[in-house]
Amino acid sequence: MPFYTPPVTTRQCVQFPAFKPPALDGSVTLVEAYDWHLEHSPEHVYYKYEDVDGSIGTIKWKEAVLAAYRAARIVRGHADNNAKFAILAVSDSITFGATLMGCMRAGFPPFLVSPRNSPEVIAGLLDKAEITHVFYSSDVATTKHAKAGTAHRPIQLIPLPTLDQLYSSDDVTAPPPVKPGFYDNALIIHSSGSTSVPKLLPVSHSTLFLMGASAWWNEIDLGSMTMNFAPTPMYHLMGSAHLAIATYSGVQIAVFPPTNPPVQPTAENFLHSIVATKSNITMIMPSILESLSHVPADVQKLARMDLVLYGGAALKPSAGDRLVEAGVKLMPGLGMSEAGVLCALITRPLGREWQWIRQAPYNKLHYRDLEDGTYELIVESHDGHYVDTANCEYAGKRALATKDVVVRHPTDPGLFKIVGRLDDQLVLSTGEKTNAIPLEAILTSDSLIERAVVFGRGRPHNGVIIQPRGEQAFDPNDLVRLAEFRDAIWPTVVKMNEFAPSHSRIAKEMIIVTSPSKPLPVNPTKNTVIRALATAAYEQEIIDSYDAFSLAEGGEFQPPATWELTDTVAFIRKVVRTVVPDLPSDNDDLFNYGCDSLKAARIHNNIVGALRATNCLSDGFPGESPYKFPTIKSLAAFVSTSGLSGHAHVDLKALKIAEVEAMLAKYSSSFPTHAPSPSTATESAELVFLVTGTTGGLGTNLLAQLLGQPEVKRVYALNRRGPPGTSLLDRHKVAFIDRGVDPALLDLDKFVLLEGDTAQSELGIHPAVYEEMRTAVTHIIHNAWPVNFNYAVQTFEGAVRGSKNLVDFALKSTRAEPPRFTFISSVGVSRNAGSEEELAPEEPILDLNLVVGQGYPESKWVVERMLQIAAERTPLKSVSIRVGQLAGGHSGCWNASDWLPVIVRSAAKLSCLPDASAPISWIRLDEAAASVIEMRDASGVLHLVHPRPVPWRTAFDTFSRTLGNVPIVPFSDWMGRLIAYAEANPEGGREVPAMRLLEYYKGIGPTGFDGMARVENISTVKAQVVSPTLRNMAPMSEVDAEKWIAYWKRAGVL
Known part of the structure; x- marks a missing residue:
């Protein structure tokens, strides 16, 4: 494979002509560069350190290379060509580095094993790597671990060479030359094991080359400086990286003196080292920086440096801000064992924007939209950066899905900031997401708080486990002390809540305080809490906190004098406006003005408290009531009826019907008069489409197919504006690539991308563009729609208003006939219109009793009826297409977070898959899009499900076989296992993603997936007449299921 390197931007080591760099085109690997420097840079300083007598010791390149040669001779003396070596050592950097390079120079990529692992883990790692020889250090703890970790099979233990052996004055000849492949393993490390058993991670020569040579493509002459690596352990890639950085840039490396036992790093001796060695730059772990940030004199020493890099873990924002305010030139480094350095490592610091990371010039980074303003960072392997450990494909290339959650800079596309990990992302039962890391960082900035772990996966709202700092610890069973501690930290919690999205905010009752006898479990390498173990340790306390919160009497408000409607409205208004203060009126939807799951729970609890206080509630009051009645007026009517009757069993269906009818009346009372322009006689017959919602699965395929049709002159793609710093075009490119669609279609002149909002006047777009479309558009496909099955119909009013605005736009067309209107509806509208004996017909549904139940299909029905009424009163012709379950298309792409993929994952x-007896009528995504386009000139109602259903087992037998013959069990058994796993592993959503949809699966009912399948028990007779694609559609088969499996494997989720 050819290797591309960026052009040089900054020459290195200008001040030290004794350093002669090796070739920077990838032709000279690290081990070969050592030979180069022996000949070309023998007198250049490699290492600097303050010796025990206070003098400054140095080691030059000639000495370092000869030390590596001596180590290589020792290695060769113990093994044949089939040997595999590991280094398990607590050692100074100089001795460890020479031994590591000696292994490489002898032709053996060494395996660097952390001595902090247990003997059992060490044994497992040595077995995975098939190690035959282990170099170990002489300290008691490591010797004990080495012997225990190798006792299970013959492994030769070799004492780590001493400094005197390696840096002796004896002559040594060079070992036979080695010429490793550029993409061969240079060394092997392992993951930290914080979330699972440690994994082996190979590091190629190409990765080490990029680590070292990257300075030439950045902004600073690093080679003319001294870079301090004193406290960084060599068994960590961040520590051993100094070998490559020094080799290719010439920078002098400052370390602790080579003593035995080695110097144990502290904040104090690290500061002493940077001053004594006159270090300009350092690479440091965040825990030491946080310690130093509290001491002004120490901070001033850091402020004198040209650059302070940190990496390996997150730095608390409060600590970083203190350092930057004091003049420290702070910058994050981002590297991964799987892919090397992912940032411009040596560049100008960004001051107050110190948390932002600049992409390295040789990286190809992609941002997978998580649809909440954040992205997962994807690293593509290419001819200028080889990804050593890929776990997915991106655009057909090897790639690494990092699981790092980032945000984009609002103005600089080359910058991004890490805000968490997918593993740390908590998906609430409402589908909303919480990024725990930044919230925990704010909490731990409080001097009373040592550690914090936010929880809430699969729950309606979040809580937090807090470990008090040191002397603040107390027994949380002391309720007085607990209340005092919560009050003491509450200002910090308020600060966190102000930063957090509204759904991620934490109530005081949801603060759990740790017991001194049960501290939070910590990863010793990264000094971070192990989230899964922490939530498992406090599982019962978490359950108790939710129970207590849900049973809270909510006595914040005086109950009304009576539960008559007038008094109840006043009471509900006071309760609601306390948590949703910006609500304009009693008829506005709470959830459109900032209400979330936590606020809804507050409203519910205060209503329950008042009803109980007046002895007006003999049984339970539904927790979902704020969702079902999301306005003050509707909620008050429901509560009034409950209070007067003494129970909550009121005629909900009648209330819902009245609400849906009121919304329909509001948006169908009048329509514009169509007034075509006199010039329409000469208008073009070419097709021009306006399509809404073109970044999802169906929308992407609709857009791609329309762009690919020659008869289509233009396609306007209207989408809502994304989060700050995100490009709508980039979102489309990512969506096309992810779904196996050619992104080059987006470069066609016929493609017009619009940012707007259908709920606003003139669709939220520029008036000139609106006028242009009035004369040009021949067809509208309205695909965009919010999806949330918890919300009531009122919460979808913005989407209904947007549909009415599109109808008005169509009728304001200057063309002879208004544009044809295609509305993407849902089979949920007709779910009760058929039976087992009779398929639901492709007809309008006039009886609302068949529709009400969930706000989502209710809102779709409103638009269906609005279009039918418009067709009766105006020249508008429209078709509503009730779409069923969309499956992966011919590319196999099926969103990995959808309900079916997470079952398979x-x-x-x-150890099982769920069974069902009903057939499945899923339709391939690309075929669904083709069918919609073919239906564009139809009228009335059509159904889009597969006309040839197949047995459930067609897919699930294939899943079972591909996954190793996993048993297929009845739905009730599968649900039982899922619930049991969720209860035993509350943070286990990464390994069992079905946990994140547990409430959804529970809501399916006792009939399980049979009930879901019967929703699609609908007729497609009319649809098949107008759509050849639907009419001729091949049945789903095992081949489709195999394609889905292959896609999920490529995506790295299976």
Whole structure:
């Protein structure tokens, strides 16, 4: 494979002509560069350190290379060509580095094993790597671990060479030359094991080359400086990286003196080292920086440096801000064992924007939209950066899905900031997401708080486990002390809540305080809490906190004098406006003005408290009531009826019907008069489409197919504006690539991308563009729609208003006939219109009793009826297409977080898959899009499900076989295992993603997936007449299921 390197921007080591760099085109590997420097840079300083007598010791390149040669001779003396070596050592950097390079120079990529692992883990790692020889240090703890970790099979233990052996004055000849492949393993490390058993991670020569040579493509002459690596352990890639950085840039490396036992790093001796060695730059772990940030004199020493890099873990924002305010030139480094350095490592610091990371010039980074303003960072392997450990494909290339959650800079596309990990992302039962890391960082900035772990996966709202700092610890069973501590830290919690999205905010009752006898479990390497173990340790306390919160009497408000409607409205208004203060009126939807799951729970609890206080509630009051009645007026009517009757069993259906009818009346009372322009006689017959919602699965395929049709002159793609710093075009490119669609279609002149909002006047776009479309558009496909099955119909009013605005736009067309209107509806509208004996017809549904139940299909029905009424009163012709379950298309792409893929992804841990007897009518995504386009000139109602259903087992037998014959069990058994796993592993959503949809699966009912399948028991007779694609559609088969499996494997989720 050819290797591309960026052009040089900054020459290195200008001040030290004794350093002669090796070739920077990838032709000279690290081990070969050592030979180069022996000949070309023998007198250049490699290492600097303050010796025990206070003098400054140095080691030059000639000495370092000869030390590596001596180590290589020792290695060769113990093994043949089939040997595999590991280094398990607590050692100074100089001795460890020479031994590491000696292994490489002898032709053996060494395996660097952390001595902090247990003997059992060490044994497992040595077995995975098939190690035959282990170099170990002489300290008691490591010797004990080495012997225990190798006792299970013959492994030769070799004492780590001493400094005197390696840096002796004896002559040594060079070992036979080695010429490793550029993409061969240079060394092997392992993951930290913070979330699972440690994994082996190979590091190629190409990765080490990029680590070292990257200075030439950045902004600073690093080679003319001294870079301090004193406290960084050599068994960590961040520590051993100094070998490559020094080799290719010439920078002098400052370390602790080579003593035995080695110097144990502290904040104090690290500061002493940077001053004594006159270090300009350092690479440091955040824990030491946080310690130093509290001491002004120490901070001033850091402020004198040209650059302070940190990496390996997150730095608390409060600590970083203190350092930057004091003049420290702070910058994050981002590297991964799987892919090397992912940032411009040596560049100008960004001051107050110190948390932002600049992409390295040789990286190809992609941002997978998580649809909440954040992205997962994807690293593509290419001819200028080889990804050593890929776990997915991106645009057909090897790639690494990092699981790092980032945000983009609002103005600089080359900058991004890490805000958490997918593993740390908590998906609430409402579908909303919480990024725990930044919230925990704010909490731990409080001097009373040592550690914090936010929880809430699969729950309606979040809580937090807090470990008090040192002397603040107390027994949380002391309720007085607990209340005092909560009050003491509450200002910090308020600060966190102000930063957090509204759904991520934490109530005081949801603060759990740790017991001194049960501290939070910590990863010793990264000094971070192990989230899964922490939530498991406090599982019962978490359950108790939710129970207590849900049973809270909510006595914040005086109950009304009576539960008559007038008094109840006043009471509900006071309760609601306390948590949703910006609500304009009693008829506005709470959830459109900032209400979330936590606020809804507050409203519910205060209503329950008042009803109980007046002895007006003999049984339970539904927790979902704020969702079902999301306005003050509707909620008050429901509560009034409950209070007067003494129970909550009121005629909900009648209330819902009245609400849906009121919304329909509001948006169908009048329509514009169509007034075509006199010039329409000469208008073009070419097709021009306006399509809404073109970044999802169906929308992407609709857009791609329309762009690919020659008869289509233009396609306007209207989408809502994304989060700050995100490009709508980039979102489309990512969506096309992810779904196996050619992104080059987006470069066609016929493609017009619009940012707007259908709920606003003139669709939220520029008036000139609106006028242009009035004369040009021949067809509208309205695909965009919010999806949330918890919300009531009122919460979808913005989407209904947007549909009415599109109808008005169509009728304001200057063309002879208004544009044809295609509305993407849902089979949920007709779910009760058929029976087992009779398919639901492709007809309008006039009886609302068949529709009400969930706000989502209710809102779709409103638009269906609005279009039918418009067709009766105006020249507008429209078709509503009730779409069923969309499956992966011919590319196999099926969103990995959808309900079916997560079942398959959970099968390994649950050891089963669910069964069903009803047939499946899923339709391939690309074929669904083709069918919609073919239906564009139809009228009335059409159904889009597969006309040839196949047995459930067609897919699930294939899943079972592909996954190793996983048993297929009845739905009730599968649900039982899922619930049991969720209760035993509250943070286990990464390994069993079906946990994140547990409430959804529970809501399916006792009939399980049979009930879901019957929703699609609908007729497609009319649809098949107008759509050849639907009419001729091949049945789903095992081949489709195999394609889905292959896609999920490529995506790295299976």
